[in-house]
Amino acid sequence: MNEYIRAAKLIKNSKLTVAFTGAGISVESGIPTFRGKDGLWSKYNPEILDIDFFIQNPKESWLKIKEIFYDYMKNVKPNLAHIFLAELEKKNLLKAIITQNIDNLHQEAGSKNVIEFHGTAKKLICLNCYQKYDVNEINLNILPPICPKCKGLLKPDFVFFKEPIPTDAFNKSIEYANKAEVMLVIGTTGEIIPASEIPKIAKQNGAKIIEINIEESNYTNTITDIFLKEKATVAAKKLKEAMEIIGCN
Numbered sequence: 001m002n003e004y005i006r007a008a009k010l011i012k013n014s015k016l017t018v019a020f021t022g023a024g025i026s027v028e029s030g031i032p033t034f035r036g037k038d039g040l041w042s043k044y045n046p047e048i049l050d051i052d053f054f055i056q057n058p059k060e061s062w063l064k065i066k067e068i069f070y071d072y073m074k075n076v077k078p079n080l081a082h083i084f085l086a087e088l089e090k091k092n093l094l095k096a097i098i099t100q101n102i103d104n105l106h107q108e109a110g111s112k113n114v115i116e117f118h119g120t121a122k123k124l125i126c127l128n129c130y131q132k133y134d135v136n137e138i139n140l141n142i143l144p145p146i147c148p149k150c151k152g153l154l155k156p157d158f159v160f161f162k163e164p165i166p167t168d169a170f171n172k173s174i175e176y177a178n179k180a181e182v183m184l185v186i187g188t189t190g191e192i193i194p195a196s197e198i199p200k201i202a203k204q205n206g207a208k209i210i211e212i213n214i215e216e217s218n219y220t221n222t223i224t225d226i227f228l229k230e231k232a233t234v235a236a237k238k239l240k241e242a243m244e245i246i247g248c249n
Contacts, residue, residue: 024187119158128152190218
């Protein structure tokens with residue numbers, strides 16, 4: 001428990017704490033990771049999320065996209081780790097979440113200041129007129145979905161392969177990384193560039209890095225100050241208990 005007490009004290013005394021989350025935080029909500037032996041790419045061809053392939057083969061891509069992101073994932077709920085971060089924000093102990101995830105679970109847990117580095121599956125964007133729609137406004141039983149306004153092709157409003165990171169999300173992430181005194185890194189291996197650079201920027205600017213992962217990542221032996229080797233929900237429960245112990249309710 002000593003490491004959890006140390007981590008809790010860092011969070012308590014920090015003027016600006018930021019969380020940086022990846023697929024690992026949502027695994028316990030039932031969302032598989034993309035990589036690894038049981039990841040989505042072991043079952044699906046990644047080309048369905050290649051922007052060039054998508055434009056040339058929209059129906060083929062959309063059939064798999066609907067299956068993965070809108071049929072399979074529609075009933076997932078936030079878990080204890082998402083809820084813990086939302087509680088930290090309510091107590092003014094967490095200023096922002098920078099997430100690589102597109103599942104909207106941080107918002108559903110109650111977090112307000114969420115920067116979606118890779119966009120979101122909850123919205124669709126027209127590739128012709130750039131109008132955005134909530135996914136619930138569009139009938140996904142007819143594929144590929146077409147923009148009601150201009151009849152252009154709709155795609156999920158998250159970053160496909162060969163697409164740039166949304167400028168606003170990128171700039172805000174860098175800004176928070178520069179200012180953070182503590183960064184909670186949860187459920188990410190640090191393999192996806194440029195997202196993987198965010199904790200490194202925080203470290204370079206003096207932030208303490210608290211990492212929660214089930215196994216060592218690219219960060220563990222390079223920038224991590226405290227490594228909590230646990231599932232996200234287990235670590236969140238222990239960290240919450242540690243914060244109560246030090247009088248940070």
